[in-house]
Amino acid sequence: MLKTVRQFFKLTNNDHGFTLIEAITLVGVISVLGVVLWSGATLAMRATTDMNSSLDVSSTILKAEHLLREKCAHVRFPFWLGSCALETDESTLTIFYYNGNKEDTLQLRFEDNLLWIKEIVNDPEAGVQEQKEPFGPFEKVEFSTAENQNRGFYGININIWPKQEAGQTEEEEVFAITAEFGSIPLRSVDSDE
Amino acid sequence: MTNNSRGFSYFTVLIVLLLISVLFIGVSTFSHMVARTSVIISEIQEVKEEFVKEAERAVNLLCKEAASDSDSPEADSVHDNIWKEIRFCQIPEAKITLEDISSRLNPNWMIRTLFSKTEFKDLLNPDKSPDDLQSFREKQGLSVNINYHYRDFFSEENLEKYFTGYSYFNINLSDEFVLAAVFMERTGKSENEAENFRLNVQNHRLAQDPLKRLILHKDLEQFLKQDFELLYPVINAHPLFNVNFIDKDILKEIINYPYPDQGENKRISPTLTSWILDQREQQELTEKDLKNTIKPRYEKARIGQFLGAKTWFWRITIAKNSSALVWIVARVPENTEDAGDIETQSSNGVYYILIEERFSE
Numbered sequence A: 001m002l003k004t005v006r007q008f009f010k011l012t013n014n015d016h017g018f019t020l021i022e023a024i025t026l027v028g029v030i031s032v033l034g035v036v037l038w039s040g041a042t043l044a045m046r047a048t049t050d051m052n053s054s055l056d057v058s059s060t061i062l063k064a065e066h067l068l069r070e071k072c073a074h075v076r077f078p079f080w081l082g083s084c085a086l087e088t089d090e091s092t093l094t095i096f097y098y099n100g101n102k103e104d105t106l107q108l109r110f111e112d113n114l115l116w117i118k119e120i121v122n123d124p125e126a127g128v129q130e131q132k133e134p135f136g137p138f139e140k141v142e143f144s145t146a147e148n149q150n151r152g153f154y155g156i157n158i159n160i161w162p163k164q165e166a167g168q169t170e171e172e173e174v175f176a177i178t179a180e181f182g183s184i185p186l187r188s189v190d191s192d193e
Numbered sequence B: 001m002t003n004n005s006r007g008f009s010y011f012t013v014l015i016v017l018l019l020i021s022v023l024f025i026g027v028s029t030f031s032h033m034v035a036r037t038s039v040i041i042s043e044i045q046e047v048k049e050e051f052v053k054e055a056e057r058a059v060n061l062l063c064k065e066a067a068s069d070s071d072s073p074e075a076d077s078v079h080d081n082i083w084k085e086i087r088f089c090q091i092p093e094a095k096i097t098l099e100d101i102s103s104r105l106n107p108n109w110m111i112r113t114l115f116s117k118t119e120f121k122d123l124l125n126p127d128k129s130p131d132d133l134q135s136f137r138e139k140q141g142l143s144v145n146i147n148y149h150y151r152d153f154f155s156e157e158n159l160e161k162y163f164t165g166y167s168y169f170n171i172n173l174s175d176e177f178v179l180a181a182v183f184m185e186r187t188g189k190s191e192n193e194a195e196n197f198r199l200n201v202q203n204h205r206l207a208q209d210p211l212k213r214l215i216l217h218k219d220l221e222q223f224l225k226q227d228f229e230l231l232y233p234v235i236n237a238h239p240l241f242n243v244n245f246i247d248k249d250i251l252k253e254i255i256n257y258p259y260p261d262q263g264e265n266k267r268i269s270p271t272l273t274s275w276i277l278d279q280r281e282q283q284e285l286t287e288k289d290l291k292n293t294i295k296p297r298y299e300k301a302r303i304g305q306f307l308g309a310k311t312w313f314w315r316i317t318i319a320k321n322s323s324a325l326v327w328i329v330a331r332v333p334e335n336t337e338d339a340g341d342i343e344t345q346s347s348n349g350v351y352y353i354l355i356e357e358r359f360s361e
Helices: A002-012 A020-072 B005-066 B112-116 B119-123 B130-140 B156-162 B176-187 B191-205 B217-231 B248-256 B271-282 B287-293
Strands: A086-088 A092-095 A105-111 A114-123 A127-135 A138-148 A152-162 A175-180 B095-100 B313-320 B323-332 B351-360
Touching (some): A020 A105, A020 A114, A020 A152, A020 A175, A105 A138, A114 A138, B005 B313, B005 B323, B005 B351, B112 B119, B119 B248, B130 B176, B176 B217, B191 B217, B248 B271
Antiparallel strands (some): A086 A092, A092 A105, A105 A114, A138 A152
C-alpha cells in the first residue's frame, strides 16, 4: 500500500512532464473554454450579422430616400398643366417633366425584389440617356400619390417592406418615404373638389 | 510552444478575440458611416426647414402687402413696406432676395407681330424668325424651362435678361394656338373643342368694332363659360407686366408697338416711357395712374392688357454659404376659400401659392 502511494507521488511529483490527469484536466478545461467561447463567438457573430443586416437595410433605405427626394425635386410640372403627368402600371411609376422637359422621365420600378430609380433624358446630341440605380433587396414596394388639401398632388409616397430573413418572426417593418416634386401645376379655383 | 496544450488554448482565445475585434471594428465603422450619413441628411433637412420658414415669412409679407388694409394693395413696387421688412432675415448671415419674374417677355405666348413690329426681333438669333418660333411651339410644345427649350432661338444672355417662363396667359395677348394648347392641357378636352375655343378667341380679335376686340376681366367668366374654373387664373385678362418693375427696354417696345386698336393717328406718345421711368423712381405707379396718363381708352385698349401695376410671379431666394432655397410663388387673384400651410390668403381674397421649390446644398 505504502509502496503504491509512494509510486503515485512519484508519478505526480515528477518534474519532467504532464501527468495523464493533468493532460485530461487541461483538455477538459480547454473544451469547456472552447465551448463557452464558441457559443459566445457564435452569439456575437449572430448579433453582429443581425445588426449589420439591419444597418444595411437602414442604410439602403436612407440612400434610396435621399436619391428619390433629389430626383423628384427635379420633376418640374409646368404651372399651366391640369394635373401632374404620370403613368402607372403594376410595378412601374413613370413621371414626366423630369427637369421640366415633357419627354424626360423619372421611372420607379420594382422588379425581382429590387427598387430601380431610373432617369431617362432625351439629349438632342447624344440621344436617349439612361441612368439607373438599384436598391434592395425588398419584400414589397408600393407607390402612391402624395396629396393634401392645400397643395393638391405634390409628390409621391413610397412604402418599402424590407426582405425578411428565413425564420425571422419579427413583425413586418414598413418604411414610408415621401418625395416632393420640384414644381406642381397651379390648382384651379375650384380646389374644393 | 504551440504544441503545448496550454499555449494552444491561449492561441485559440487570441484568434477568437481577434475575430470578434475585427467584426466589432467592421460593424462600428459601418454604423458610424450610416450615422454620419444620417446626420448629414438631417443637417441638410434642418437647414432647409430654416430656409422654408424664412420663405414663408416672405410670402406672409407679400400677402400682407396685397391685403386691402395695406398701404397700397392696388400695386406692387419698390416703395412698398415689404422691401424694408424683408431685409431683416431671421437666419444669421443669410441673404434673402425677392424678384418680380413675371414682368418679362414669355416665349411661350408671344405673338409673331410682337417680334416683327418691334425691336424685339433683334432678340431672336439671326437664323430664326418669329414664324420659326411659332412652328417650334406648335411642334415641341411649351416649357417653363425656357433656357433649355428656347436655347436655339435666343442667346443665353437675352433669355436671362428679358425672358421668363413664369407668366399667365393673357387671353387678349397670347398666341391663339398657344391658348388652344393650354386649353387642352388644363381641361383635358379634345382637339376639336380646343379648336372651337381658338376660333372664338380669333373672332373676338377680328371684331369690326375695335372696342369689342378685347375680352375684359369682367366678361371673362361669360366667355369661358363652364371652363372658367379650370382655366382661370392660368388664362386671364389681367395686365401682364408691372410697370413698377418692368425692364426699360421691354417697356419702350411695348409702348412703341403699333396697336391696331389705337389707330395709326393715335399712337401712344413715346414720352410715356420716360414718364413711367421717372415716376416709378419717385412713387408707386398704380393702374389708376396709367389710366389717367394713357388716355383715352387704357382699359379698352391692348396696352392696358400689357401694362399694369401688379406682379403675378415672385422668386424668393434665401442663400447662406453654399446652400440656397428658391421658391417661385404665384399670386392667385380671385376669392378662394382655402388657405394652407404654405399659401397665405390676404383679407381681399388674394393668395399666393408655391409652385416651384429648388434647394441646393
